[in-house]
Amino acid sequence: MSISELQAGLVSGRWTSVDLIEAYLAKLNQFKHFNAMIFVKDRERLLSEATSLDKERAALLSSQEGNKGSTDALGKLHGIPVIVKDNICTVDMPTTAGALALKDAESGFDAEIVCKLKSAGAIILGKSNLTELANFVDTHHTWGWSCMGGQTMNGISGSAHASGSSSGSACAVALGICSYAIGTETHGSIICPSVQQGIVSIKPSRGLCSNTGIIPISTTFDTAGPMGRTTEDVAVVLETLSNSDEQFSNLDAYSIKGTRAGMALKCISKLGENDSAYVVYNFMKVVGQLHTLGCTPVHEILEDKLLSKRASTSYRPLSAIDDALNESINKDYFYILKSEFKDGLADILAKFHSVPSNVRDLASLIAFNRENPEALNPITKNQEILVESNDTHGISGANYKHLLERVDYISKTITDPIFDDLDFVLTAFIGPDDSTIYNLAILSGSPIVTIPLGKFPDAPSYRTFHGFTNCPGVGFGLILIGKHGDDHKLLCYAKQIEDMLQQF
Numbered sequence: 001m002s003i004s005e006l007q008a009g010l011v012s013g014r015w016t017s018v019d020l021i022e023a024y025l026a027k028l029n030q031f032k033h034f035n036a037m038i039f040v041k042d043r044e045r046l047l048s049e050a051t052s053l054d055k056e057r058a059a060l061l062s063s064q065e066g067n068k069g070s071t072d073a074l075g076k077l078h079g080i081p082v083i084v085k086d087n088i089c090t091v092d093m094p095t096t097a098g099a100l101a102l103k104d105a106e107s108g109f110d111a112e113i114v115c116k117l118k119s120a121g122a123i124i125l126g127k128s129n130l131t132e133l134a135n136f137v138d139t140h141h142t143w144g145w146s147c148m149g150g151q152t153m154n155g156i157s158g159s160a161h162a163s164g165s166s167s168g169s170a171c172a173v174a175l176g177i178c179s180y181a182i183g184t185e186t187h188g189s190i191i192c193p194s195v196q197q198g199i200v201s202i203k204p205s206r207g208l209c210s211n212t213g214i215i216p217i218s219t220t221f222d223t224a225g226p227m228g229r230t231t232e233d234v235a236v237v238l239e240t241l242s243n244s245d246e247q248f249s250n251l252d253a254y255s256i257k258g259t260r261a262g263m264a265l266k267c268i269s270k271l272g273e274n275d276s277a278y279v280v281y282n283f284m285k286v287v288g289q290l291h292t293l294g295c296t297p298v299h300e301i302l303e304d305k306l307l308s309k310r311a312s313t314s315y316r317p318l319s320a321i322d323d324a325l326n327e328s329i330n331k332d333y334f335y336i337l338k339s340e341f342k343d344g345l346a347d348i349l350a351k352f353h354s355v356p357s358n359v360r361d362l363a364s365l366i367a368f369n370r371e372n373p374e375a376l377n378p379i380t381k382n383q384e385i386l387v388e389s390n391d392t393h394g395i396s397g398a399n400y401k402h403l404l405e406r407v408d409y410i411s412k413t414i415t416d417p418i419f420d421d422l423d424f425v426l427t428a429f430i431g432p433d434d435s436t437i438y439n440l441a442i443l444s445g446s447p448i449v450t451i452p453l454g455k456f457p458d459a460p461s462y463r464t465f466h467g468f469t470n471c472p473g474v475g476f477g478l479i480l481i482g483k484h485g486d487d488h489k490l491l492c493y494a495k496q497i498e499d500m501l502q503q504f
Contacts (some may be wrong), residue, residue, distance in 0.1 A: 003179055003233045006080050010057060015078035017050035017057075024081050027177045034158075036171040038086045038149040039093045040126035046081075049123050056121075063189065070362045073425060076236050076249065078121030083181040084173045086127035087134055087215040088150070088224065089348075090114055093124075096370065097215045098132035098146025100366040100375035101359040108353025111213025113182065113241050125178060128168030134189060135165040136217050136341060136389075138382040143167065144193075147375050156198045157473030163196040165189040169227050170197040180228040180237050186217045186337065188441050190225045191450055191479065195429050197474035198452040200234050200498070201227040202491065205484050206445025209241045216344035218337045220404065231451070231495040236303050236394040238487070246488050254492040257294030262418065262429035262495075263287055264437040279476050282454050283428035286478065286501070293496055296420060315441055332403045333443065338389035339400045352448065362390040411443030416483075425481040428453065435479060448489040449480045449494040451501065 009015045017210070019284075021043075028040060057079060084090065087097040089107035115125065129149030135141055137436050144152035144160070144167035151160055152167040155174025162171055166183025170193035173181050183190040185203050194201035202225050209224045211341055216222050226237035232251060239248040247253070321384040347362040359365045366386050369375045376383060418425065420435075441448055458472040478497065482490035 002230055003076060003080060003236050006179060007076055016054045018047055020081055021050045024177060030173045034153040034171055035129055035150045036152055036168040036177060038127050038129050039459060053121055075120045077240055080122045081125040081126050083128050083169060083178045085130050085169050085183050087167050089213040089342055090124060093127055096148050098130050098148045100147040101357050101365050104356050105352055106354040109213060112210035113427050116240050128172055128181060130162035130166060130168055130235040134217050136385050138222060138380050138384050140380045141377055142329045142379055145377060154197055154474060156475055159470050159471060167193050170194050170199055173199045173227050180226055180233050182224055183227050184214060184224045186221050191448055194450045195477040196229055196475050199227055199229060200231050201450045202234050202238060203448040205487050207446045208243060209245060215348055216302060218340045219344055231491060231498050235491045248488050251495040252490050254489045256493045256496045259423035260296050260298050262422040262425040263297050263299050264425050277365060279430060281427045289500055292498060323388055332407050333501040336404055339392045339394050339397055341389045342392055343394040364384060366390060393474050407443060411440060415440045419483040424490060427479055429479040430476050441481045446484050447482050447490050449490050451478045451494055451498050453477045488494060
């Protein structure tokens with residue numbers, strides 16, 4: 001059920017926030033084995049919060065008399081529960097990022113986006129599971145697994161392929177445990193689990209939402225973002241989370257009619273494999289219908305732009321551009337992440353009210369994991385990213401500023417010209433290994449919206465994220481990529497494509 005439908009039911013008196021809490025708690029119990037959650041707030045406290053909001057709503061409605069049915073003064077999220085990822089600090093629940101070393105750690109404060117949710121009348125139902133420390137422990141860490149939460153399952157297939165790192169948030173939405181949830185992303189952590197679990201999400205433009213009070217990987221590339229069942233829901237939540245006064249929930253503000261959309265078909269790698277062929281087939285069905293919306297699909301243009309606009313790059317196959325980008329990402333981008341993670345983790349843990357393990361920085365976290373081997377993933381039993389991050393000199397390192405400037409230059413040199421004569425880019429999506437344009441969008445801080453497109457069939461040898469095979473029922477989707485700051489336009493375009501897909 002959508003946020004607007006839930007709110008309409010609250011206003012009409014068909015149900016109360018107490019009813020919603022009871023229903024969602026029942027769903028949580030029903031799907032407990034999916035391991036979507038790390039913490040669920042105490043039932044009595046949830047009911048107390050819901051009762052208070054029900055009284056507030058009733059008082060407003062009774063005072064309106066002739067205008068009964070309007071709760072604009074309360075807001076669209078008033079009285080509706082939400083789940084937040086467990087790297088987002090909450091004053092009334094532990095914040096662990098899934099790590100055993102942070103078990104029972106109390107921040108003593110709410111993240112800024114949690115403050116915004118509470119001010120809007122949302123009820124924080126609990127904290128979702130995630131790939132531990134947002135998948136920044138080791139390079140082969142299991143997606144959706146944390147020591148505190150176990151293995152999150154895919155909410156639409158029931159398999160272990162939940163992707164990540166916002167695995168539990170996506171799973172909770174997919175299962176109907178909540179109508180919307182909050183995830184965080186550095187490189188794929190909102191988009192990938194949303195696609196593979198068949199939900200809608202947006203990775204907002206960099207800087208649109210506050211990261212204050214979130215256990216970070218990167219102060220430069222991190223962002224929080226909403227995850228929901230529909231584009232409308234995601235837009236409503238973004239309106240609350242953002243640092244902007246823009247009315248994102250007005251999805252009629254921009255029409256897709258007259259736009260030019262770049263088809264990033266050649267940016268889907270390994271086109272000859274079964275999975276890509278199947279996804280591309282479904283993608284091209286969408287492309288074939290864009291004209292009904294008045295949108296012009298522009299083919300082949302992206303490869304030309306990627307090749308001709310990149311500084312000091314002669315005409316080469318797209319794979320050569322991939323190689324150049326991969327070199328930049330692997331050597332520069334990840335060094336930046338590791339440097340910022342070292343300082344960022346220490347900064348936020350220093351502010352925590354209580355950490356029973358006394359882990360307050362990366363060095364003590366590494367030491368804790370060595371002394372407590374059960375803290376590590378039972379399959380990989382490794383923490384090399386933590387070690388490599390600790391070996392940097394943080395953001396004060398001699399190479400940090402230079403590499404940050406280099407990555408920024410490379411991304412802007414390639415990405416910005418794409419939107420000279422395109423309104424947005426559209427491509428099919430399985431995971432970040434499968435799209436060059438996606439990686440460019442991450443580096444440049446561009447907004448990305450996901451829309452479900454389909455599920456993999458009951459057939460062998462379908463590759464999904466990171467080489468998994470035999471994954472029937474796992475989702476794939478469309479992603480729309482826009483110019484930095486075009487979040488509202490992108491959501492409007494996504495809504496119109498979403499409506500078109502309903503006709504298929």
